[in-house]
Amino acid sequence: MSQTQEWEASNAVRLTGRQWIGVGLFAVVLFFGAPRLWSRWEKLEFEPDYRVPHSLGSDYWIYRRWTQIAASNCDVMVIGDSAIWGPYVTRDQTLSAHLNRLAGRQRFANLAVEGMHPAALAGLVEFHGAAYAGKKVVLQWNPLWLSDPRLDLRETEFDFNHPQLVPQFSPKIPCLKEDTSHRIGNSLERGVDFCDWTNHLQTAYFEAKSIPLWTIDHPRENPLKPVVMLRLPPSDDRPEEGKAVSWAEKRMPRRDFEWVDLETSIQWRSFRRIVETLERRGCVVFVLLGPFNEPMLKDGSLEAYVKIRGAAESWLKARNTSFWTAPPLPSEMYADASHPLSAGYLHLARQLAPQAFFK
Amino acid sequence: MLFHTWVFAVFFLIVYPVYLLVRKNNSLMNFWLMIASYAFYGWWNPLYLVLLFGSSAIDYLMVLFMERSQTRRTRKIWLVISLVSNFGLLGVFKYAGFIVDNVNALLTAVHAPYAVPRPDILLPIGISFHTFQSMSYTIDAYYRKIQTERSFVRFLTFVSFFPQLVAGPIERASNLLPQLQGTPVITRRDLVDGLSLFLVGFFKKVAMADYLSIYVDRIYAHPEQFQSSHLILATFAFAWQIYFDFSGYTDMARGIAYFMGFRLMLNFNNPYVATGLGDFWNRWHISLSTWFKDYVYFPLGGNRGSKWFTYRNMVATMLISGVWHGAAWGYVIWGALHAVGRVVTRELEQTAFYRDRIPKIVKQLGVFVFVGFTWIFFRGQTWGQSWLVLSRMFTTGWVNPQFPTAALALIFAIWIYQFLYTSQGQGKSFVEWAPVRVGLALAMLVYLAVVAQPGSQQFIYFQF
Numbered sequence: 001m002s003q004t005q006e007w008e009a010s011n012a013v014r015l016t017g018r019q020w021i022g023v024g025l026f027a028v029v030l031f032f033g034a035p036r037l038w039s040r041w042e043k044l045e046f047e048p049d050y051r052v053p054h055s056l057g058s059d060y061w062i063y064r065r066w067t068q069i070a071a072s073n074c075d076v077m078v079i080g081d082s083a084i085w086g087p088y089v090t091r092d093q094t095l096s097a098h099l100n101r102l103a104g105r106q107r108f109a110n111l112a113v114e115g116m117h118p119a120a121l122a123g124l125v126e127f128h129g130a131a132y133a134g135k136k137v138v139l140q141w142n143p144l145w146l147s148d149p150r151l152d153l154r155e156t157e158f159d160f161n162h163p164q165l166v167p168q169f170s171p172k173i174p175c176l177k178e179d180t181s182h183r184i185g186n187s188l189e190r191g192v193d194f195c196d197w198t199n200h201l202q203t204a205y206f207e208a209k210s211i212p213l214w215t216i217d218h219p220r221e222n223p224l225k226p227v228v229m230l231r232l233p234p235s236d237d238r239p240e241e242g243k244a245v246s247w248a249e250k251r252m253p254r255r256d257f258e259w260v261d262l263e264t265s266i267q268w269r270s271f272r273r274i275v276e277t278l279e280r281r282g283c284v285v286f287v288l289l290g291p292f293n294e295p296m297l298k299d300g301s302l303e304a305y306v307k308i309r310g311a312a313e314s315w316l317k318a319r320n321t322s323f324w325t326a327p328p329l330p331s332e333m334y335a336d337a338s339h340p341l342s343a344g345y346l347h348l349a350r351q352l353a354p355q356a357f358f359k
Numbered sequence: 360m361l362f363h364t365w366v367f368a369v370f371f372l373i374v375y376p377v378y379l380l381v382r383k384n385n386s387l388m389n390f391w392l393m394i395a396s397y398a399f400y401g402w403w404n405p406l407y408l409v410l411l412f413g414s415s416a417i418d419y420l421m422v423l424f425m426e427r428s429q430t431r432r433t434r435k436i437w438l439v440i441s442l443v444s445n446f447g448l449l450g451v452f453k454y455a456g457f458i459v460d461n462v463n464a465l466l467t468a469v470h471a472p473y474a475v476p477r478p479d480i481l482l483p484i485g486i487s488f489h490t491f492q493s494m495s496y497t498i499d500a501y502y503r504k505i506q507t508e509r510s511f512v513r514f515l516t517f518v519s520f521f522p523q524l525v526a527g528p529i530e531r532a533s534n535l536l537p538q539l540q541g542t543p544v545i546t547r548r549d550l551v552d553g554l555s556l557f558l559v560g561f562f563k564k565v566a567m568a569d570y571l572s573i574y575v576d577r578i579y580a581h582p583e584q585f586q587s588s589h590l591i592l593a594t595f596a597f598a599w600q601i602y603f604d605f606s607g608y609t610d611m612a613r614g615i616a617y618f619m620g621f622r623l624m625l626n627f628n629n630p631y632v633a634t635g636l637g638d639f640w641n642r643w644h645i646s647l648s649t650w651f652k653d654y655v656y657f658p659l660g661g662n663r664g665s666k667w668f669t670y671r672n673m674v675a676t677m678l679i680s681g682v683w684h685g686a687a688w689g690y691v692i693w694g695a696l697h698a699v700g701r702v703v704t705r706e707l708e709q710t711a712f713y714r715d716r717i718p719k720i721v722k723q724l725g726v727f728v729f730v731g732f733t734w735i736f737f738r739g740q741t742w743g744q745s746w747l748v749l750s751r752m753f754t755t756g757w758v759n760p761q762f763p764t765a766a767l768a769l770i771f772a773i774w775i776y777q778f779l780y781t782s783q784g785q786g787k788s789f790v791e792w793a794p795v796r797v798g799l800a801l802a803m804l805v806y807l808a809v810v811a812q813p814g815s816q817q818f819i820y821f822q823f
Contacts, residue, residue, distance in 0.1 A: 012559045012610060013799045017551045023800050030805065184365035198809050211810045212570040215763040216577075223765055 035197035039065060042230050046073045049097040051085060051110040053233045058162060058208070060128050061193070061200035062232070063113065067131040070109035076358070077111045077132045080140030080288075081121065084112035086345065088244040088335040091235055093342035098349035099358065108138075115161035118145055118270040119153060119173060123165030125274050127191035133281035136357070139274060140288045144338040145267040146308060147257035150175075153266050164190055166270075173266060204232055244341055246332040247296060255337065256298040262311045275321055286357045287316055290326035291348060293334040322357055360402040362557075362611040363565050370399065371615070378619060383542050389513045392539075396519035400484075407483040410448060415518040417444045418493045419511055422500040426507045434501060441497040445490045452480055453487065457686030485525030487683055491650055493518045496532040498654055505532050513539050520621075522612040526605065528626040528646035535621070543620025553617030555800070560610025562803040566811040567773070568604035570766060571596045579738055582748045588760040590752045596762070597738045598731040599770050602631065605644070629777045631730075634722040635704040636697065639730060647683070651676050673705075674698040684737070689745050693736040700729055723778075 046069050056062050070077060078084055078096045086094035096108040116124060145151050150158045158175040166173050168183035189195040205226040206214040215223055262268045278285045289309060294302055316323040326348060333344030340348060352358055360367050374395040381387040401408045421441040428434045455478045463474045499505045508514045517536050578585050578593035606627035616623045626646050633639035640648045656676040662669040681694015707713040739745030779786035789795060
């Protein structure tokens with residue numbers, strides 16, 4: 001069979017060089033233009049005490065858009081994990097919301113994301129946090145991630161959120177299970193607007209599934225319909241709705257945590273990376289150490305915790321980074337080990353507001 | 360290492376520039392391609408390399424010995440050693456478990472108080488492909504159809520050439536070795552053709568095969584929970600899944616080879632527009648069909664005899680083809696069904712009524728339905744499961760199969776495209792019209808970029 005016959009037989013879509021150049025140009029326009037065009041169609045406007053909805057927790061495109069909006073409307077960015085995001089409270093009961101009420105205006109933006117391990121938060125700040133360069137940033141240090149070697153990502157058998165954001169190759173994260181190809185993909189794709197946008201479409205409109213999988217689960221539905229409706233989920237969906245009671249009411253036992261060594265901890269190394277990244281970008285950083293439900297700790301565990309917290313304070317002091325160690329809140333203000341209830345956030349906000357950084 | 364993964368992209372970005380630099384020095388080019396191919400194969404499991412090297416080395420030596428042999432008898436001895444070593448490898452790594460299972464079933468049937476322990480052997484990916492490619496060299500050398508390859512490195516490259524190593528096309532020495540002996544010329548046309556082939560292959564695999572596999576896997580995982588309509592749709596979807604999966608791999612392999620200035624043989628030619636079973640096998644996995652034709656069917660006598668002699672050879676070839684695919688009775692039945700189908704359609708094609716009165720489209724749909732039906736035995740995990748699927752297909756009710764309309768629309772769009780492409784009239788002119796081709800390329804690109812998510816799902820044929 002001649003080459004031409006083979007082409008005819010193979011049924012491939014054969015293009016000429018010029019046609020390929022045209023297709024390439026279209027691809028470039030799509031790559032750069034589609035996310036921008038989309039952000040004009042899909043409305044995401046500044047709302048009081050907005051936070052990225054729970055269901056969009058891994059939608060880094062929407063996160064990036066929110067950071068841009070927040071950075072141009074608020075003075076202070078509050079970043080962290082669920083302890084800042086507030087899974088047990090409505091969006092107007094979070095720390096940033098209480099701080100806003102005390103300030104009398106929308107000064108503080110809630111830029112926290114649920115389930116964000118510091119290793120992932122470092123990636124979130126690095127790849128998606130450029131919009132708040134030069135701003136004031138409140139960064140929360142949640143000791144919970146040090147309370148167990150699993151939570152410190154040291155053990156191989158542990159599923160954690162946002163694996164795309166953690167270092168893929170070096171330093172090694174033992175519990176990152178992705179194969180080499182996915183790691184390369186994660187390294188190359190993160191922070192790329194187009195990739196984040198396609199992920200956004202899936203997360204926001206297709207129940208965080210790939211579109212083919214969504215059509216399998218919704219065989220008769222038109223896959224274009226949810227996209228055309230352009231309706232983002234409300235920002236107040238929260239996973240722990242209905243469980244906003246204190247840990248004592250839930251009858252949670254006192255715990256004896258297996259604290260990990262700070263110096264070898266992945267959490268601590270990542271946390272330092274966040275501080276360094278923010279400061280390198282000209283942010284004025286204020287670290288909020290805690291709060292942590294100390295009454296929940298058994299005596300030996302409390303001692304170890306205080307020691308770890310002291311070491312963290314020493315590091316921050318040595319590099320002249322502003323910080324404040326949250327005194328323990330009344331125990332009934334905690335929903336669990338690290339998440340305050342609304343009263344806890346208010347209590348904390350009242351203590352923070354007089355600090356020079358918050359004026 | 361899969362073509363549609365990032366790790367392959369990185370691999371190719373390293374291999375290709377070096378290849379371009381060294382390709383004018385033949386020894387260096389072959390050495391580099393051999394290193395790259397071994398790295399490609401060893402990525403799955405470095406132990407596979409021992410087998411690949413071992414079987415290649417034996418075949419290389421046997422052909423050298425054949426060349427030095429004075430008599431036909433001694434040449435035959437070297438050929439037999441080569442065949443025994445290749446079939447021995449396949450026997451141990453691919454069929455040992457199957458043979459032991461059947462021996463044990465027999466022992467149980469005769470109440471023998473003994474069971475042969477089942478060997479726990481890892482099946483190397485694509486073992487049937489590279490052993491068959493290597494064997495074709497020794498057989499052709501035995502019949503003096505090709506010249507002996509003196510360079511060991513070049514021979515290793517021929518057997519392990521990474522674009523087609525694990526799932527074909529099964530290249531012949533007469534096609535690939537001469538290309539490895541010269542300096543590959545890479546024209547601009549090769550580059551754009553390679554790109555076109557790769558895009559189509561990538562689309563077939565990522566957008567279609569992996570999509571359909573979601574539905575097929577759900578249904579075939581628990582056929583006892585589903586009704587007739589689900590099972591029929593899942594089998595229909597599998598027919599397309601396996602086509603997209605395998606032909607997608609081949610398209611990508613051929614596209615990559617084009618980038619490097621090599622031509623690999625055509626492996627698929629719109630098989631689901633075939634008008635008969637013989638026609639189907641001239642369009643499906645062409646490199647394997649022609650392998651069996653050349654090395655099994657013709658040596659058995661081919662059609663140089665009575666009708667029944669021809670049919671005997673056809674049946675034997677199809678049964679062996681079934682066994683080639685895997686060590687399970689399902690594949691044997693699949694091969695047997697195709698053998699029967701080929702005999703029946705050949706008989707039908709000899710009648711004027713069938714030839715002239717039956718519309719082409721009816722024949723095409725008939726072939727598709729038959730081939731789709733046989734895939735049940737190919738897809739079923741066991742013979743028992745295939746039987747369960749088949750029996751439930753005819754004994755359970757018809758409910759909404761929950762098959763995605765989007766997938767159905769895509770399949771039918773592609774099927775219609777293939778009908779138009781293989782037609783001789785205005786349909787073909789339409790799909791060959793430049794705006795249509797560019798539009799299709801754009802549509803595939805947008806679909807791949809926005810809708811489909813490249814994963815790392817294996818190709819079905821790797822297991823063979």
